[in-house]
Amino acid sequence: MEGDREVSMTKLILVVEDTPEIREAVAEILAQEGHSTIEAADGREALAALRGGAKADLILLDLMMPGMGGLEFREQQLRDPLLADIPVILMTAVRKIDAEALRLSHLLLKPFGPAQLLDAVNAAQK
Secondary structure (H helix, E strand, C coil): CCCCCCCCCCCCEEECCCHHHHHHHHHHHHCCCEEEEEEEEEEEEEEHHHHHHCCCEEEECCCCCCCCCCHHHHHHHHHCCCCCCEEEEECCCCCCCCCCCCCCCCEECCCHEEEEEEEEHHCCCC
């Protein structure tokens, strides 16, 4: 990765993405930066992991997924007092998203590269 990129603290990041190749690539980039990851293929799987005791510091959330998509996941997350404060970065190709209404830490537009991903993750850590 880039030599000038500094990570102040490692995080446990939940990567919620239905496309295995994207999910695995994101997890690999994060691992190279020293972060730990949990992977979920949809919102239902992600909620099960969180409610099962996973202590994620940050969630990278795809918007459009079969089963429970990103919006439904986010609605349920915000309603759960134990999960509501976990910051969320939404990953999507949809350009018209109200990030403020969804209380997102960051909106990461697809396609994105490793530098954009890491910049969003580092910004969400502050």
